Amino acid sequence: MAKKIFPKEEVCVGCHLCEVYCVYAHSKYKKPTVKAHELVKLYNKYKDSKPTPRILVEEKSGEWTTFALQCRHCDDAPCTKACITGAMKKLEDGRVICDEEKCVGCWSCIMACPHGAVRRGENKKAASKCDLCLELGEPACVKNCPNEALVIKEV
Amino acid sequence: MRYVIIGNSVAACGCIEAIRKVDLQNPIVVISDEKYRVYSRPLISYYLGGKVDENKMYIRDEDYYEKNKVEAILGKRAVSVDFKNKEVVLDDGSKVKYDKLLIATGGKPFVPPTKGFELKNVFTFIKFDDVKAIDVAIKNGAKKATVIGAGLSGLKAAEALIKRGLEVTVVELANRILGSILDLEASKIVQDELEKHGIVFKLETSVDEIIGDGKVEKVKLKNGEVLDTDIVVFAIGVVPNIDFLKGTELKINRGIVVDDHMRTNIEDVYAAGDCAEGYDCVYQQQRVIPIWPNAYNQGETAGYNMAGVEKTFDRGFPMNSIGFFDVHMITAGIVMPNSDDIEVLVKHDKEKNSYRKIYIKNGSVLGFMFINSIDRAGMITNMIKEDLNVESIKHRLLDDDFGYLDLPKELRQEKILGGAKA
Ligand SMILES: Cc1cc2nc3c(=O)[nH]c(=O)nc-3n(C[C@H](O)[C@H](O)[C@H](O)COP(=O)(O)OP(=O)(O)OC[C@H]3O[C@@H](n4cnc5c(N)ncnc54)[C@H](O)[C@@H]3O)c2cc1C
Ligand code: SF4
Ligand code: SF4
Numbered sequence: 001m002a003k004k005i006f007p008k009e010e011v012c013v014g015c016h017l018c019e020v021y022c023v024y025a026h027s028k029y030k031k032p033t034v035k036a037h038e039l040v041k042l043y044n045k046y047k048d049s050k051p052t053p054r055i056l057v058e059e060k061s062g063e064w065t066t067f068a069l070q071c072r073h074c075d076d077a078p079c080t081k082a083c084i085t086g087a088m089k090k091l092e093d094g095r096v097i098c099d100e101e102k103c104v105g106c107w108s109c110i111m112a113c114p115h116g117a118v119r120r121g122e123n124k125k126a127a128s129k130c131d132l133c134l135e136l137g138e139p140a141c142v143k144n145c146p147n148e149a150l151v152i153k154e155v
Numbered sequence: 156m157r158y159v160i161i162g163n164s165v166a167a168c169g170c171i172e173a174i175r176k177v178d179l180q181n182p183i184v185v186i187s188d189e190k191y192r193v194y195s196r197p198l199i200s201y202y203l204g205g206k207v208d209e210n211k212m213y214i215r216d217e218d219y220y221e222k223n224k225v226e227a228i229l230g231k232r233a234v235s236v237d238f239k240n241k242e243v244v245l246d247d248g249s250k251v252k253y254d255k256l257l258i259a260t261g262g263k264p265f266v267p268p269t270k271g272f273e274l275k276n277v278f279t280f281i282k283f284d285d286v287k288a289i290d291v292a293i294k295n296g297a298k299k300a301t302v303i304g305a306g307l308s309g310l311k312a313a314e315a316l317i318k319r320g321l322e323v324t325v326v327e328l329a330n331r332i333l334g335s336i337l338d339l340e341a342s343k344i345v346q347d348e349l350e351k352h353g354i355v356f357k358l359e360t361s362v363d364e365i366i367g368d369g370k371v372e373k374v375k376l377k378n379g380e381v382l383d384t385d386i387v388v389f390a391i392g393v394v395p396n397i398d399f400l401k402g403t404e405l406k407i408n409r410g411i412v413v414d415d416h417m418r419t420n421i422e423d424v425y426a427a428g429d430c431a432e433g434y435d436c437v438y439q440q441q442r443v444i445p446i447w448p449n450a451y452n453q454g455e456t457a458g459y460n461m462a463g464v465e466k467t468f469d470r471g472f473p474m475n476s477i478g479f480f481d482v483h484m485i486t487a488g489i490v491m492p493n494s495d496d497i498e499v500l501v502k503h504d505k506e507k508n509s510y511r512k513i514y515i516k517n518g519s520v521l522g523f524m525f526i527n528s529i530d531r532a533g534m535i536t537n538m539i540k541e542d543l544n545v546e547s548i549k550h551r552l553l554d555d556d557f558g559y560l561d562l563p564k565e566l567r568q569e570k571i572l573g574g575a576k577a
Contacts, residue, residue, distance in 0.1 A: 060558075065564075067559075081448050102211055107476045115571070116534045116558065
């Protein structure tokens with residue numbers, strides 16, 4: 001059984017900080033926390049495109065509800081079955097990850113993901129999705145959400 | 156117990172992976188007439204275009220067979236199946252006994268009888284060896300290419316050939332490109348993009364004759380035009396690869412007829428993928444759905460049932476995600492309906508060069524085509540799969556920022572939280 005991150009729309013303030021921490025955690029710095037000047041440095045690294053967070057804050061004009069959604073690491077993971085390269089795969093611990101080296105940006109995963117949780121990454125070259133911060137041990141979005149609107153749980 | 160699979164592509168993967176979830180012991184044998192370990196057909200155009208190298212063609216790790224205890228018999232063709240004695244006969248005369256058999260032989264290129272097809276440098280576009288041969292022809296100096304067929308694989312071939320620096324002409328019988336997934340307006344958007352990159356189209360005609368002395372030199376079209384060309388690529392379509400099973404007691408319509416367990420009419424014999432004809436839940440009839448996700452899902456369903464775990468799959472329907480240069484499109488379900496009780500929603504944003512069109516029948520999405528506005532399209536594919544009533548949200552479906560906030564709170568939370576409490 002995989003761990004999943006659950007958003008609480010009742011307490012999400014729509015600050016988008018999870019996106020910031022997500023970008024940073026998946027940058028070459030790979031750190032769970034970030035200082036403002038480091039972030040500026042990071043953004044300067046991306047010349048022609050903005051880095052893509054692997055989390056998506058939904059908000060809509062005229063609505064007060066917001067929440068941050070990321071990959072549900074589905075048991076049956078339709079994205080992995082649609083992927084034409086084998087880049088999208090389910091690991092033994094239940095996490096679903098994208099091997100961005102292998103991905104060719106065909107967006108079959110976008111066609112198949114029922115949650116709309118796959119994003120097109122930097123320069124729209126490879127799929128970019130939540131990997132539960134594989135290398136950090138703990139998702140940066142959960143750790144840094146100021147209002148505890150994201151929780152990680154085993155289900 | 157011995158599982159045998161004929162065919163070694165994505166349907167086979169689905170089957171192997173399902174079996175190994177529930178049965179770690181019994182041997183699995185995979186037979187393929189191709190010599191490669193499991194690779195991706197859709198990637199052949201990327202290989203030809205120079206975007207992926209040989210290493211990245213393979214969709215599973217090198218130790219895949221070993222890890223899954225699979226014996227792979229590669230480079231040998233199954234020539235017949237003796238359903239009575241439960242054995243598969245190979246082209247070298249050897250026999251492979253099975254207890255449970257999956258037929259996953261996929262598709263083969265459809266080529267209408269054409270004078271000159273046997274000439275050198277005339278190719279089809281399905282297998283790894285096809286693009287390796289095209290690659291050799293290019294390295295030997297081919298400069299002009301003619302692609303027959305403006306469907307998905309034909310245009311992928313054309314895109315790759317342009318990227319390799321060839322002059323490319325695409326010949327298509329219909330009045331538009333990608334006729335199976337796009338309407339006229341959408342098809343124009345894509346054609347403009349392809350023409351911008353130098354691809355020339357000859358619509359509403361087809362090939363009459365291929366001309367050359369040993370090697371192809373010209374193609375004569377039905378409209379009388381004659382084109383100089385160094386290579387010809389046939390990409391008109393695929394048909395189920397089941398000739399070696401015709402005339403047996405196996406029930407075949409267009410493909411091998413399967414039920415929602417992927418069982419055929421013969422006990423212990425299953426079929427999946429491009430060679431099978433299963434239930435299409437949008438068209439509500441038995442159909443061959445020759446696409447990758449369907450092949451995986453059918454193979455997986457077959458695998459579970461072969462291993463004794465009952466699973467059904469009756470939610471298959473056509474869906475495609477494809478891109479050329481910078482234009483990407485996702486289509487699903489019925490995209491050219493011809494009944495009048497269907498509501499059509501359209502949005503063509505000329506500035507963004509994006510197009511969204513959705514068909515609704517009795518409150519459910521019947522199909523859609525999205526061009527250049529594809530993010531989160533899977534939510535809508537899933538609505539087709541779940542037959543969700545979209546009456547209250549339908550006009551939002553055209554907006555590219557459509558999302559969970561458009562769903563009623565209860566439904567949204569059910570989908571996101573899946574019953575758990577945050
Ligand atoms: C160029 C191209 C691009 C494509 N792009 C896409 C795409 O972007 N998205 C998508 O969804 N689909 C795409 N498709 C379709 C997709 O590749 C197929 O739906 C999918 O590969 C079907 O898988 P399968 O397992 O049924 O069989 P196949 O992939 O057709 O494989 C069948 C295998 O069985 C072997 N075999 C056949 N007969 C025998 C025999 N008698 N003995 C031994 N071995 C045998 C064949 O050689 C082959 O290796 C594309 C196809 C092509 C050709
Ligand atoms: S990307 Fe989508 S389909 Fe794949 S595991 Fe995540 S939520 Fe599920
Ligand atoms: S975009 Fe990448 S990860 Fe997604 S299906 Fe295509 S190859 Fe796989």
